[in-house]
Structure formats: structure tokens, C-alpha cells
Amino acid sequence: MKILQYILLRVSGVLLTTLVGAAVVFFAMQAMPGDPALSALGEHASPEAIARFRAEHHLDAPLAQQFLHWLWGIMSADLGQSMTLASDVPISHLLVARIPNTVFIGIYAILLALMLAMTMGTIAAIKHGKAPDTIATSFAVLGVSMPDFWLGFVLILVFALTLGLFPAYGFESPLVSFAGALHSGFLPALAVAAPMAAVFARTLRSALLENMRKDYVTVARSFGFSRSFVFWNYIFRNSIIAFVVIVGLQVRYLLGGVVVIERVFGIPGIGSLMVDAAFARDYAVVQACAIVFLVTVLVVNLVVDIVCALLDPKRTR
Amino acid sequence: MDYLLDVRNLEVDFAPETRSAPVVDGVDLRVGQGEVVGVIGESGSGKTVTCMALLRLLPQHAQVRADCARFRDMELIELGENEFDALRGRDLAMIFQDPVGSFNPVKTVGWHFRHVARRVTSKRPDLQGRGAWKASAVELLRKVGIPHGQQIIASYPHELSGGMLQRALIALVLQLRPALIVADEPTTNLDNIVEFQIIELFRLLRTETDASFLFITHDISLAARLCDRIVVMYAGQIVEDGSTRDVLDAPRHPYTQGLLRTATELEGKVDRLAEIPGELPTITNMPSGCRFAPRCPQRQAVCDQYQPMRTIAGERAVRCVLADSKGAL
Amino acid sequence: MRRIWQSIRSNSMAMAGLIITSLFLLSIVLGPILIPHSLTATAYDRILEAPSLAHPFGTDSYGRDVLVRVLYGARISLGISITGVTLAAVLGTLIGMAAGYIGRFYDSAPMRVMDLLFAFPAFVLALFLMVILGFGVANVALAIALVYVPIFARLARNMTVTIKSEPYVQAARLQGQSTIRLLCRELLPNISAPLLVQAGVGIAFGVIIESGLSFLGLGVQPPTPSLGVIMADGQEYFRRAPWVLTLTGLFVSAGLLGINLLGDGFRDLADPRLRKRTS
Numbered sequence: 001m002k003i004l005q006y007i008l009l010r011v012s013g014v015l016l017t018t019l020v021g022a023a024v025v026f027f028a029m030q031a032m033p034g035d036p037a038l039s040a041l042g043e044h045a046s047p048e049a050i051a052r053f054r055a056e057h058h059l060d061a062p063l064a065q066q067f068l069h070w071l072w073g074i075m076s077a078d079l080g081q082s083m084t085l086a087s088d089v090p091i092s093h094l095l096v097a098r099i100p101n102t103v104f105i106g107i108y109a110i111l112l113a114l115m116l117a118m119t120m121g122t123i124a125a126i127k128h129g130k131a132p133d134t135i136a137t138s139f140a141v142l143g144v145s146m147p148d149f150w151l152g153f154v155l156i157l158v159f160a161l162t163l164g165l166f167p168a169y170g171f172e173s174p175l176v177s178f179a180g181a182l183h184s185g186f187l188p189a190l191a192v193a194a195p196m197a198a199v200f201a202r203t204l205r206s207a208l209l210e211n212m213r214k215d216y217v218t219v220a221r222s223f224g225f226s227r228s229f230v231f232w233n234y235i236f237r238n239s240i241i242a243f244v245v246i247v248g249l250q251v252r253y254l255l256g257g258v259v260v261i262e263r264v265f266g267i268p269g270i271g272s273l274m275v276d277a278a279f280a281r282d283y284a285v286v287q288a289c290a291i292v293f294l295v296t297v298l299v300v301n302l303v304v305d306i307v308c309a310l311l312d313p314k315r316t317r
Numbered sequence: 318m319d320y321l322l323d324v325r326n327l328e329v330d331f332a333p334e335t336r337s338a339p340v341v342d343g344v345d346l347r348v349g350q351g352e353v354v355g356v357i358g359e360s361g362s363g364k365t366v367t368c369m370a371l372l373r374l375l376p377q378h379a380q381v382r383a384d385c386a387r388f389r390d391m392e393l394i395e396l397g398e399n400e401f402d403a404l405r406g407r408d409l410a411m412i413f414q415d416p417v418g419s420f421n422p423v424k425t426v427g428w429h430f431r432h433v434a435r436r437v438t439s440k441r442p443d444l445q446g447r448g449a450w451k452a453s454a455v456e457l458l459r460k461v462g463i464p465h466g467q468q469i470i471a472s473y474p475h476e477l478s479g480g481m482l483q484r485a486l487i488a489l490v491l492q493l494r495p496a497l498i499v500a501d502e503p504t505t506n507l508d509n510i511v512e513f514q515i516i517e518l519f520r521l522l523r524t525e526t527d528a529s530f531l532f533i534t535h536d537i538s539l540a541a542r543l544c545d546r547i548v549v550m551y552a553g554q555i556v557e558d559g560s561t562r563d564v565l566d567a568p569r570h571p572y573t574q575g576l577l578r579t580a581t582e583l584e585g586k587v588d589r590l591a592e593i594p595g596e597l598p599t600i601t602n603m604p605s606g607c608r609f610a611p612r613c614p615q616r617q618a619v620c621d622q623y624q625p626m627r628t629i630a631g632e633r634a635v636r637c638v639l640a641d642s643k644g645a646l
Numbered sequence: 647m648r649r650i651w652q653s654i655r656s657n658s659m660a661m662a663g664l665i666i667t668s669l670f671l672l673s674i675v676l677g678p679i680l681i682p683h684s685l686t687a688t689a690y691d692r693i694l695e696a697p698s699l700a701h702p703f704g705t706d707s708y709g710r711d712v713l714v715r716v717l718y719g720a721r722i723s724l725g726i727s728i729t730g731v732t733l734a735a736v737l738g739t740l741i742g743m744a745a746g747y748i749g750r751f752y753d754s755a756p757m758r759v760m761d762l763l764f765a766f767p768a769f770v771l772a773l774f775l776m777v778i779l780g781f782g783v784a785n786v787a788l789a790i791a792l793v794y795v796p797i798f799a800r801l802a803r804n805m806t807v808t809i810k811s812e813p814y815v816q817a818a819r820l821q822g823q824s825t826i827r828l829l830c831r832e833l834l835p836n837i838s839a840p841l842l843v844q845a846g847v848g849i850a851f852g853v854i855i856e857s858g859l860s861f862l863g864l865g866v867q868p869p870t871p872s873l874g875v876i877m878a879d880g881q882e883y884f885r886r887a888p889w890v891l892t893l894t895g896l897f898v899s900a901g902l903l904g905i906n907l908l909g910d911g912f913r914d915l916a917d918p919r920l921r922k923r924t925s
Contacts, residue, residue, distance in 0.1 A: 214418065215413060215415055215418035215419060216418060216419055216420060216421050216422070218369075218374050218413070219411075219413055219418075219419040219420075219486075220421070221374055221405065222372055222374060222405060222406060222410060222411040222413075223405070223406040223410070223432075223433050223436065223489070223493070224402060224403070224404070224405040224406025224407055224436050224493075225406075225432065225436070226402060227402075229432075233421065233424075233432075234421050237421070237423055237424075238421070238422065238423060241423075311423065312423065313422075313423055313425075313473040313475070314422070314473070314475050
């Protein structure tokens with residue numbers, strides 16, 4: 001029962017934060033100098049055209065009313081029209097077309113990062129102080145030192161241009177061909193995953209090392225439990241909680257990485273949409289993308305918190 | 318007498334390359350069938366390390382040597398890693414100081430019972446079959462003074478008190494039916510009333526099971542209530558060994574005498590040995606002769622030389638030059 | 647000071663970090679002076695030359711020496727990052743210490759704002775700010791500051807809450823020290839070490855944010871040669887001359903590796919669990 005209560009509380013927290021976040025995004029955009037109508041239609045637009053544009057996009061109403069209108073739109077999945085980027089296409093259409101790609105790359109990257117980190121972190125902890133530990137630790141530090149888009153280009157240079165194993169540019173939507181998406185998405189996902197894997201591996205390593213020193217490990221050994229049983233059921237099982245917390249915290253960096261990497265590999269996702277919109281000064285689209293990212297982070301953190309609660313009996317009982 | 322455990326000249330060294338003294342030095346330890354042996358000493362005297370070494374639970378960089386370490390008819394030193402794993406828990410078990418830290422915090426108490434039971438199912442028909450461990454666990458919990466075992470089994474460690482967990486841990490160890498139970502200060506982290514109850518439980522267990530106990534404590538009055546024989550350790554060495562009555566009535570080593578004086582003066586619990594001036598030497602500045610000499614009120618010139626254990630009679634032995642001259646005490 | 651030096655010497659990774667960081671800074675400071683090539687002079691007869699002794703990083707599409715541009719660019723990028731992180735550190739620490747020390751409403755209100763900032767992906771937050779403020783050097787620094795304010799605020803707040811209840815702070819309060827004096831004399835020195843470590847690591851990540859924004863064309867604008875701008879240049883002729891982008895990134899990664907290794911060393915030193923109480 002307690003866990004349900006906890007989930008309900010957290011969900012309402014997420015809704016509230018989204019609301020406040022949306023307000024901040026909206027009013028920050030309004031505080032910006034310049035007239036969106038002018039930037040959409042150009043400096044020399046006729047006054048009539050400007051008036052029509054302003055009426056269409058409800059720009060003449062009081063700010064609060066504009067906000068409520070916009071908010072109501074968000075709830076009913078109507079985010080308004082794109083102003084300049086793709087003239088008069090509903091923003092929700094743009095988002096729906098691109099969200100699967102970003103979600104796919106994001107999850108792909110997380111899974112790669114988890115696999116890399118679990119292996120590196122575990123080996124480093126088991127071989128603490130020896131060569132494999134030093135190598136894994138060095139890789140971890142190197143991972144956070146590389147700009148992810150640069151890593152993307154290095155991967156292109158090696159695996160696409162030189163070895164020809166993966167495409168250098170372009171992306172096949174997972175809705176069209178899942179295998180194609182796995183293949184064309186590998187390099188971008190790896191570029192995003194590497195810095196994260198570094199952080200994950202480091203966390204896992206220190207959590208494992210900390211738990212290896214715990215009294216209950218000695219006690220478990222004194223019962224005659226085998227080394228592998230003690231490792232998985234005691235050391236690893238207790239380390240995984242801290243690990244999941246870090247995974248949740250890193251999602252905000254993961255999504256940041258996705259934004260840049262989508263541009264590098266020409267993936268039509270939310271990140272590249274946001275960048276395109278920023279160039280085109282299509283503020284409604286920038287707003288919408290910011291909200292999508294905000295909601296994604298909040299939802300992932302919610303899931304992470306619930307997983308943590310399930311993993312840690314101290315939180316649920 | 319045939320010993321269950323017979324260890325001679327045990328030595329544990331954590332940093333052999335440095336010139337510091339071994340943490341445990343020349344320890345002889347014998348435990349008979351069904352005997353309860355108390356190991357007494359201040360914290361840092363090496364008593365815990367000695368027991369951890371017996372169960373091979375020390376970190377890998379620790380170097381353990383012994384002339385012999387016989388358990389039943391096995392030589393513990395010669396056992397391979399897997400053979401020792403099979404022995405640990407089933408024949409040699411340990412109860413630790415901190416019951417709260419002894420349990421896996423993310424698993425229920427029942428989980429511990431279930432997996433401990435799995436260790437011994439092959440030799441125990443009563444544990445075979447699904448859920449058999451549960452009945453046995455509840456029964457054992459009742460034996461250690463917990464009537465509502467069902468409820469305890471479903472609880473997580475953080476939901477229970479330290480005293481409750483220590484009882485549960487003892488029940489876990491009993492589930493294994495080991496031949497030798499090492500209890501390392503099992504009551505130190507508990508408050509006085511619970512400590513009393515746990516000691517009573519041990520007194521009950523020594524009559525009800527045929528296990529032998531190695532009971533480690535810094536509290537000589539606890540050992541007096543529980544043990545058949547007492548071994549006093551100081552700075553990594555055994556300084557006195559004898560039956561409880563002999564050691565308590567006629568202590569031969571000045572250190573034991575000091576211990577007893579403090580215990581009787583404070584009437585019970587002793588945390589610091591105010592009666593004996595000075596401090597325990599550290600491994601880096603260990604005296605080359607008698608290790609107690611710097612604090613000893615009866616120090617002699619000869620104490621600067623190495624002092625071996627001197628057998629007085631039968632099992633009674635003292636590491637002190639005064640034991641040589643009859644009537645000096 | 648001596649304690650810090652000794653612990654760096656005993657930690658080979660931190661020592662490597664110190665050496666790499668020193669070399670990195672030294673090359674940035676001295677390099678442009680020592681290298682005989684000009685930053686801006688174009689030479690159309692030597693466009694996109696491969697790395698050679700004369701041009702270790704090759705030349706770009708205007709025939710300019712890439713290495714000189716990278717060294718200048720590192721100055722600019724590092725300058726932007728340091729400005730942004732310093733701003734964030736000062737602001738975040740003030741907010742965090744005030745929130746942690748005063749507590750109640752003053753704790754929850756600003757910290758909820760920080761939580762909100764924390765809910766945006768770091769890079770998206772920076773990008774969003776660039777759209778609002780416009781592109782350019784100063785705004786990139788502001789964007790980095792915005793990303794780091796909540797991190798510093800949280801760190802400062804949590805440490806302040808912990809240390810506030812320590813006996814020596816209570817004693818100082820009972821002696822009638824003023825709040826400002828108490829915060830500066832008793833609290834700040836005790837929370838500064840982890841904040842400084844965070845700042846070091848933050849500067850490294852700030853460089854990555856800068857180069858990412860400028861790489862997309864949303865940050866520093868050409869002709870100002872920041873690291874991101876140089877790499878964006880390199881992207882345009884990546885297939886013809888991959889070395890421009892590759893070597894620039896390698897230089898950045900090496901420099902940041904040094905800073906991060908050094909930061910790790912200090913982190914071990916500043917970790918309250920590993921450190922013995924000094925004051």
C-alpha cells in the first residue's frame with residue numbers, strides 16, 4: 001500500500017513540475033526582445049499580414065490568456081502551428097514524427113552504456129588496484145573528457161569511412177525497419193553512450209568496492225556461501241541501488257548528447273528539430289521541444305525513483 | 318583429551334614486508350568436544366583476527382601461518398579453497414559483533430534462513446521439501462526466544478531491533494548445526510538487558526547442543542559465567558591459558574591479575590582497563606621481550622628477553638617469568 | 647598545501663593529471679607566441695594540407711595553420727567556461743548557503759527553482775538560453791552558468807545543512823558571532839573543498855558545452871575561433887581533411903582528461919569520508 005501512495009505522490013509532483021516548467025518556458029520566451037511576427041514574416045511584411053499573423057497565433061491577447069490557451073493546447077495535444085520552420089504544419093505532427101527516433105536512440109544509448117558500464121565497473125572492482133582496474137578507470141575518465149559529437153566523428157572516420165561497417169550519415173526509422181535502425185543507429189548511440197558509460201562504470205565500481213567491505217559480506221562467507229553467490233546477491237544487489245540513482249541523474253546529460261549527435265548523423269529527432277527551430281527562430285517549436293525534453297527527464301526520473309523504491313526495502317517498508 | 322580444534326603457533330601478518338610485528342603471534346588454541354573456551358583481551362589484542370584466520374575470512378593480503386591447525390581429522394591449512402568453502406558454515410560457523418550489519422539489508426530474514434538451509438539440505442532430511450526450511454526456522458527462532466517467528470521471517474533487517482537480529486543470527490547459525498561456533502563479542506553492540514538475555518541464551522545452548530564454542534570477549538565477567546576454559550590474549554599473544562576456575566581464582570600473569578582487579582572493582586562491565594597504566598603497544602613499536610613489560614608492575618631485567626609460554630600443569634600455561642619461581646605470586 | 651602536494655604525489659593518476667593539465671595550460675599560454683604562423687593570415691596556395699612538421703595539425707580551408715587556431719581557440723573556450731562556472735559557483739554557493747542556513751521557506755523556495763532547472767537536460771537548457779539571449783561569447787558563458795547554478799546550489803545547501811549542526815558552528819553562534827561572519831568564517835572554509843573540485847570538473851564540462859553549442863552554430867560565432875567553431879569548420883570538409891576535426895578534438899580531450907584526472911585526485915582528498923577532520 002505504501003508504495004502506491006508513494007507513486008501517486010510522485011506522479012502529482014511530476015505534473016506540478018511540468019506545469020511550472022511550462023510556465024517558465026513560456027514566459028521566458030515572451031520576455032525575449034523582438035516581434036515573432038516580424039521574424040516570421042520578415043522585416044518588410046505588410047501591416048495587414050502582420051495583423052493576420054498575430055491574430056492567427058493569438059499574439060494580441062493578454063499574456064496570461066495566451067499562456068492558458070497554450071497550456072490548454074498542450075493538454076489536448078495541440079501545440080499550435082509551426083511559424084517559420086515548416087509553415088503551418090501543426091507542431092504536434094512534427095513531434096509525433098520525430099519522437100520515435102529520439103526515443104530509440106536514447107534507449108539504445110542507455111542500453112549500450114549499461115552494458116559497457118556493468119562490464120567495466122565489475123571488472124574494475126573485482127580486480128581492484130590491478131591493471132584491469134587502472135585501464136577501466138582511465139577509460140572512464142577519458143570518456144567524460146571527450147566532446148560526444150567529436151567522438152561521433154571519430155567513430156564515423158573509423159567504422160564508416162575507413163572500415164565501411166556502418167553508414168556515416170542518415171538514419172532508418174525503427175518504425176520502418178527495426179534492424180535498419182539498430183544498424184544505422186549504432187554509431188550515434190555509441191557516441192552518446194561512451195561518456196555516460198564512463199560515469200556509470202565509475203559509480204558502479206565505487207559502490208561495489210564499498211559493499212565488498214561491508215560486514216555482511218564476511219558474515220555471508222562465514223555461512224559458507226560461495227563467492228559468486230555472495231557477489232551477486234549481496235555485493236552487486238546492494239550496489240545496484242546507487243547505480244540506478246546515477247542512471248536517473250545522467251538522463252539529462254544523455255538527452256543533451258542526443259541533441260548534438262542527431263545533427264552529426266542527420267537523425268530526424270526532437271534534438272535536431274529544436275536546433276533547426278532555433279536557427280529558424282521558430283519559437284513555438286523551440287518551446288514545444290523544451291517541454292518534451294522536460295517531460296522526458298521527469299518521467300524517466302519518476303521511473304527511476306519507483307525502481308529504487310522497489311529495490312530498496314527501506315523506502316517502501 | 319581429543320581436541321575438536323587444535324591450532325599451534327598461529328601467526329597472522331598483514332604487512333610482512335614492513336618490519337612491524339605480526340598481528341597474531343605464536344597463538345596455541347585448543348577446543349575440546351562440547352567445550353566452551355573464552356578468549357579475553359582488549360580491543361586490538363588480536364582475538365578477532367585469530368578467529369577470522371581460523372575461518373579463512375581475512376582479506377587476501379593477510380598472511381596466515383601455523384605449525385598445525387587440525388579440525389577433527391583435517392588439516393585446515395592444507396584444504397583447498399573449495400574444500401574450505403564446504404567446511405565453512407556447516408562445521409565452522411561464526412557469530413559477529415554487529416547483528417544489524419550482519420544481514421543483507423535488501424533481503425528478508427526469511428531469505429537468509431532459506432539460503433542457509435540450502436547449504437545443509439543434503440545431510441538433513443528435515444530440511445528437504447519445499448518450505449521445510451520455514452518450519453525449521455520458526456522452531457529455531459522459538460528456541461532462541463522469539464515466539465512470533467513467522468512474523469520475523471517476513472521482516473527486513475531494518476525493521477528489527479539489534480537484540481532481535483542477534484537472536485535471529487544465532488538461530489541461523491544453529492540451522493547449520495556446526496561443530497564449532499565462534500562468537501565474536503556477540504553482545505558488545507547491545508544494551509545491558511539484551512546482553513544479559515543473550516548470555517543466558519548461550520548458557521542454555523551449551524547444554525542443549527553438542528557444539529563447541531569459542532567465545533570472544535573483552536569482558537572477563539561474561540567469560541566467567543559462560544566458559545569452561547579461559548585464554549587471555551595480549552598484543553597478539555596468548556599470555557595465560559587455563560580452566561575458568563584456575564584463571565579466576567589464581568591468575569598467574571600480571572596482566573590477568575590487572576584485568577580481574579578492574580573487573581571486581583567496577584563490579585561488572587569493563588570498557589577501559591583503568592587499573593593497568595599505559596596502553597597496548599602497536600605493531601610498529603612492539604617490545605622485543607615480554608610485550609606487557611612496559612606496563613607491568615612486577616617488571617624485571619629478564620623481561621626484555623623473549624618469553625615463551627610456560628606449562629605449569631596439564632593445560633595451565635602462562636607467558637611470564639614469574640611462573641618459573643614458585644611462590645613469587 | 648603540503649598535504650595536497652603529498653597526496654597528489656602518492657596518487658599516480660592525479661600526478662598524470664597535474665602534468666597533462668600543466669602542459670595543456672603551458673601550450674595555450676606560450677604556443678601562440680612561439681609558433682611562427684599567424685592566426686588570421688590566409689594562404690590560398692596551401693589549403694587543407696595534411697599535418698606536417700610546419701603545420702602539425704595541418705591547414706584549414708583558408709590555408710591557416712590549425713594548431714595556432716586551436717591554441718587560441720582553447721584560450722577562448724577555457725575563458726568562457728571559467729567565466730560561466732565561476733559565475734555559477736558564486737551564485738549557486740550564495741543561494742545554497744542561504745537556503746541551507748536559514749531553512750524553512752528560504753530553503754524550499756529557491757531549491758525548488760533549482761530542482762526545476764535540474765529537470766531540463768543540461769544541453770537543452772543552454773540551447774534554450776541561447777535562443778532567448780542570442781548567440782555570442784558572453785551568452786555562452788551565461789548558458790554554462792545556468793547549467794551549473796543548480797549543481798553548486800545543491801552541493802552548498804546540503805553541506806551547509808550538515809555542518810550547521812556541528813558543535814563548533816553552534817558554539818560560534820552562541821558566542822554571538824554575526825550570521826555573515828559565521829557563514830564566511832565557519833561554514834565557507836569547511837564546504838569550499840568539494841565546491842572547488844566541482845568547479846574544476848565543471849570547467850572541463852563547460853568546455854564541452856561551449857564546443858557543442860558553437861559546433862551547432864548556436865554559440866560563439868565565426869570568425870572568433872573557439873574550439874567549437876574550429877570543429878564546426880572541420881566538419882564541413884571532414885571527408886577531405888579529417889585531421890582538422892580529429893586533431894582538434896584530440897587536443898581538447900587530452901586537456902580535459904588532465905583536468906578531470908586532477909579533479910578526481912582532489913575529490914579523493916576532499917571526500918569527507920576519506921579525509922580526517924582538520925579544523
